[in-house]
Every structure is written in structure tokens, then in C-alpha cells.
């Protein structure tokens with residue numbers, strides 16, 4: 001890996017991540033928004049077969065996923081009061097509070113199942129589990145794909161500068177995010193959409209956003225009521241069980257999705273138009289890949305969002321010669337990412353820039369360099385092999 | 387309104403689509419599994435991305451950018467983030483060519 005000596009993306013002195021601020025205007029004026037992105041070459045015939053949808057893999061995974069909820073919850077309840085219940089709740093937390101993120105993501109794209117209603121049902125269940133308004137997040141994620149890591153445009157940038165390591169560490173126990181998510185859902189349920197939400201959600205969808213927020217909040221309120229009733233009827237610690245089953249895993253089980261999610265773009269470049277510069281592909285163990293539904297192939301996913309999760313390994317094989325070498329493990333990814341993040345805390349314009357294999361087409365820097373006001377005099381064309 | 391010769395039948399594979407540009411506008415020609423031909427506007431109504439890299443499945447085109455779905459027979463927008471329907475154009479086949487009624 002080589003480190004950038006000059007900024008890869010834009011040289012911003014102050015970063016305003018709001019979607020209605022100065023950087024928003026700048027990104028649009030500079031042609032960074034809704035821009036043309038680099039894609040590896042994949043013959044149409046191959047791409048068509050990779051994009052093909054099947055119900056079977058996602059049905060199999062969903063049956064296992066649901067069954068694991070029941071098995072682990074049953075174990076947690078059976079061994080309640082003994083230390084043996086802890087691993088069961090731990091595992092329940094991960095299948096509820098972490099696996100939901102990838103199900104939300106894939107079904108939101110509509111790629112997991114071939115059958116549309118199956119995508120929709122799992123999307124709603126997973127949105128509930130992860131405490132995301134299913135309407136708002138569908139639109140914010142579309143924007144994330146249009147303007148990946150473009151400051152002032154992408155509502156889903158996980159590592160915003162200045163980076164707070166304390167907040168990032170707290171994300172692994174989900175308390176801050178859960179509190180924030182519940183506040184947003186409550187605000188939406190009261191019929192209130194923020195300025196930013198109004199920016200990326202079309203007006204025709206606002207009533208739906210409010211409706212689904214009300215559904216989520218009503219279920220959480222019911223869980224709290226049941227828990228309270230149990231408490232006043234003398235159930236003592238057992239009154240926590242409804243919360244451990246519903247809602248609580250967003251706190252105690254989210255660590256896995258936070259761990260994998262932070263790797264997607266962490267330490268990489270903002271304001272570029274080549275996903276090889278702002279996204280990370282890495283190899284990981286099969287359990288994490290199952291929980292994460294193969295989103296470790298993240299460059300591939302961003303280049304070709306129509307390829308379902310079960311075909312991403314094949315897509316990776318097809319285009320890996322055009323991509324930077326993947327990190328070899330979660331640990332390796334963290335080592336690389338944290339090294340860069342620590343530098344970014346001092347110099348937010350720093351970003352990882354990995355060497356490309358000789359077979360790869362060069363990074364398409366002209367796509368983001370050759371925009372008005374940032375034309376550095378470089379010729380528009382490929383600038384070398386890395 | 388003129389019928390315009392767009393392409394040969396064999397230019398479009400089964401359950402696939404191709405881009406067709408005419409008179410400063412861009413379209414896609416779709417061939418269904420049962421060998422019917424359809425023509426719609428070429429740009430997605432969400433963010434104007436060309437649909438020619440999209441996926442044809444059943445009676446639908448999926449947009450390559452955000453997976454928005456359209457029924458290519460009617461142009462109806464079926465899944466967010468597309469909300470606005472696509473325009474569709476009548477087609478007919480003769481002598482191995484696809485003709486489109488533009489207008």
C-alpha cells in the first residue's frame with residue numbers, strides 16, 4: 001500500500017457534512033454530485049448472468065436466520081438465571097442486532113430475492129430491528145450510491161471529520177445510535193421530518209415515512225409496557241426479557257455490523273469518483289460473511305449494485321485484477337484503516353491510496369480532478385498505473 | 387407520427403435490452419422472454435441514468451444505479467427510488483426489423 005502524499009480527493013479546510021450547507025453547494029457546482037463513476041469492464045454477457053436473481057439462496061439464509069432467532073432465544077430463556085444463558089443472548093444479539101443490517105441493505109436494493117414481496121417483507125423486518133425508518137433510509141441509501149463519500153451529499157458517511165474515537169468506540173455498544181434512532185423515529189412519528197430528510201426524500205413519500213415511524217414506535221411502546229407490567233407484577237429481572245428480545249439487541253448485538261460497517265469506507269478518500277479509492281474489499285471468515293451477506297466485497301457492490309450478495313464472490317474473481325488488493329482479514333483491514341484514521345485526525349485530507357496490480361486500469365483521477373475550480377492543470381487522461 | 391426503423395430483431399437478445407438513439411433522444415428497446423418487443427425512454431426517471439446497463443427480468447427493467455423498477459410494457463414505476471413512470475412507444479416488427487412509433 002502506498003500512502004498519498006497529496007490529497008486524493010478535494011482539499012477541504014472545513015468539512016460541512018450537512019446536506020444543505022456550503023459543501024453541498026460546492027459539490028454540486030464542482031460536478032462531484034450525480035457524476036460519472038469509474039467501472040471495471042465486465043462483458044455484458046457475464047454481467048447478465050451475475051445479476052440474475054434467484055429466490056433459493058436468500059430463502060435458505062432467511063430460514064436459517066429466523067430459526068437462529070428462535071434457537072438462541074430459547075436457549076437464553078431456558079438457561080435464564082445461569083451463566084449459561086449469556087452465550088445464547090450474545091448469539092441472539094448478533095443474529096438480531098447485526099445480521100439485520102445486511103438484510104436491510106440487500107433487500108433495500110431489491111437484490112436478495114427474486115420475488116419482490118419477499119424483499120419487501122424482510123426489508124421491513126430488518127429496518128425495524130435496526131431501528132431505521134424504512135422509507136428515510138431507502139432514500140438516504142440511494143443518495144449514498146449516487147454520491148458515495150461526497151461531502152455535503154452523502155448522508156451515510158460513517159467517519160466524519162473531525163473523527164471522535166470515543167464516539168466510534170461507543171458505536172460498538174450501540175447506545176448513542178439507539179438513542180438517536182429512537183429520537184428520529186419518535187420525531188417522524190409525530191409527523192416531523194427534518195430539513196435534511198426533506199432534502200433526500202421526495203414529498204410523495206413523506207406520509208409513508210411518518211406511517212412506518214408510528215408502527216415502529218408503537219411496537220417499542222408495547223414492549224416497554226409489557227416489561228413494566230412484568231416488573232410491577234414481581235417478575236424482577238425477568239421483566240427485562242421483552243427488551244432483551246425486542247429492541248435491546250440493537251444495543252448489545254450491534255457490534256458485528258459496526259465492526260464490518262466501519263471497514264466499508266474507513267480511512268479512504270472523500271470526494272473522488274472511483275470506488276477503488278473510497279471503498280474497501282476484504283476477505284473475512286465465513287461466519288462474518290454470512291452475517292454480513294458478503295458486503296465485504298464492497299468495491300464490487302458499489303460498482304455493480306445490481307449483483308446480488310450470493311454472486312459477489314464470482315464478480316470479485318472476475319474483476320479483482322482491476323482492483324486494489326483486498327485486505328486479508330478483518331484484523332488486517334482494521335490495521336490499515338486505523339493507521340489512516342489516526343493520520344486523518346491530524347490531516348483530514350489524508351487518505352489511503354493502494355497500489356493497483358499492473359493489470360488494472362489506473363485510478364480515474366481525472367473524473368474528480370477535472371472539475372471546475374479544481375482543475376490542477378493535469379491532462380485529462382490516465383495518470384499512471386497506481 | 388413516424389414509424390422509425392430502430393434495429394434488427396437479432397440485435398436484441400432474449401430477455402435483454404439495447405440502447406437506441408434517435409433524433410437527439412435516447413431510448414431502450416426491450417425483448418421479452420416470449421419475443422415481444424417494447425420501447426421506452428432510455429433514461430431512468432430518478433436520476434437520468436441510462437437503463438441500457440439494466441436488468442430485464444419478467445416484465446420489468448431494473449435500473450443499474452439504485453435498482454428502481456419499471457414495467458417496460460406500460461412504463462409504470464414499480465419500486466422506489468423511482469416514482470415517475472417511463473414513457474413508452476409502440477413497436478412493430480417486419481422483415482426482421484423493429485420499428486418504433488416515436489412522437
Ligand code: FES
Nearest residue numbers: 430432433449454
Ligand atoms: S437512477 Fe434509476 S433508480 Fe436511481
